Amino acid sequence: MISTASFDFVADLQRRETAMRCEPGKEYLVEARLLPLAREAGYEDVDAYVARLRVDAAARADAVDALTINETSWFRDLAPYQTFTDTMLPALLESRAHVRHLELWSAACSSGQEAYSLAMLLRENLPPGWTATIHATDVSRAMLTRVKAGRYSQVEMNRGMPATRLVRWFERAGSEWQVSEELRSMITTEQLNLAAPFPPMRRFDVVFLRNVLIYFDAQTKSDILRRVHHTVAPDGFLLLGTSEYALDAGPGWQREVSGKTWMHRPEGARPATPAAGAAGPAGVRGGAGSAPARPLATTVPATATASFSSTLGTVARAGTGATLPTSLTPQGA
Amino acid sequence: MTTTTDTPVDTVVRVEDVRALLDGVWESFLGAEEPLLTAALPAHLGGWTAAVSVTGTWRAQITIEVVDPLARLVTAHMLGRDEEPAVEDVRDALGELVNMVGGNIKSLHHGTAMLSLPWVGYGEDAPPPLLRETCRLDLTWRGLPLRVLVHVSASAAAADERRHSG
């Protein structure tokens, strides 16, 4: 097991480089992430490798990259993506009809599964003539290189990617799969440390900042949310992780619920859902198992209101006439 | 590059691709904590041999050789049990392992090909491949040796080399 001194050095390195906390108790994780690098570099154990890190800046950068890699799934948690197609997209198709263009930000994009999941939903749901850009940022340059390449291992492809989308949007590339040029052309990348002041940025219609704030301390969280506020359009949307919905985002934000998902919105934004505001998820939508409502279905082009089950669901049953259950309503559990 | 109708599909199997696929199998079923390490191994390992063949627009044989203690360790891991696995369990687990590696190697090529059911033996060589070795990985896991071999059709490999060198 990694020594306390080595662990403290690595934790401090990660905090300085990324502002992410790495607390005692995570020794096992650090060991698991660094051991392959250590072995690759010819060291017997992690302690010997950490000694090298103390004097080798390039190795330190690799170590930080390895420590910040998070396991990511396509369409992770499903519900936020359902909210995106069912609520945010219809509202934006109405409000952006004059420019027919959407700007999204996938913050802390890791290897890009979130950005490309959104690209697929946009390509499948945007009416003809509309365009969209997804800005993918991460503290790790290695991650951004991966996002740009759009190549994923077999094991990564298995994680939550519906088979129908796999065959539609990916091609084999050696031992990996590569996302189509059509989707890659929608993505821009930029190295960005959320914990430091942001460079000048565009205004985004939707910001996905999911499952990353949990790594920061309270003050840093609050600073990040204040900076993000400046980048969200006045009628735009911010989505946090499933375990972060309850978070008090601080001044300037209001919360709105759609389905199972809490959206954070700049104060004063006109609600995207009719019953938004005080009521909790159950009050708005009824209990679990009720069909997701599509409140703006009558006011947006029909192409944009295809139900989530048909767009995210896996496949039409071949010749059976049966309907797939929607992803959010477990049947006969 | 010229292409004729009797030219086989690209039969080059890149060692990096095989390694990546093997790592995927290993991390999924045997955990990521202990990586596979490159090692120098003796010519003859002794122990278990598991093989599958690919037939179709290209021909190949994928072989995994492991020493017995590693075979038993891998089997126990895959079955999620601590106790010593039975010989039949080892045979089945190695067969599934080479099936996964072989199936993934088959998909490296665009041609149409079939994967055989696995062959597993102890203390024997795999059915003699009338094929030429194109890729070899000598590795250890938890200090125990294993080898992965890919053989491709000799005529296909020769034709392919001509195309790549020309």
Place this chain on the structure above:
Amino acid sequence: MHALIIDDSTTMRSILRRIVTGLGYTTAEAGDGQQALDQMEAGPLPDLCLIDWNMPVMDGYTFVTRVRDREEWRDVTLMMVTTESEHNQIVRALAAGAHEYVIKPFTPDAIIEKLDLLGLVPQEATA
């Protein structure tokens, strides 16, 4: 919820069994497609079949086409779990009537996420 696990490898059946029983499923197992068809005739009908492709006697692709020929089995969800990983093989399986496709190797999370897409993760398992 009841799952029928169809794979000629007892090791693979054991791996899949542990994953779905963890979600609260009951399970039955078959070593090839014909055995699986026989079990479905005899009942009980599974909610889910996890299907290997390459098997002796009857392969998983043929099994899928046979199940899809039977109107009374239309509610059974079919998920391929196989090392066959060419683009065109996946297209073939989907066209024949498979609902989802997992490529071996996989982690338990991969199976669970695919079942979630199909609405086949019992609610109490996610709580």
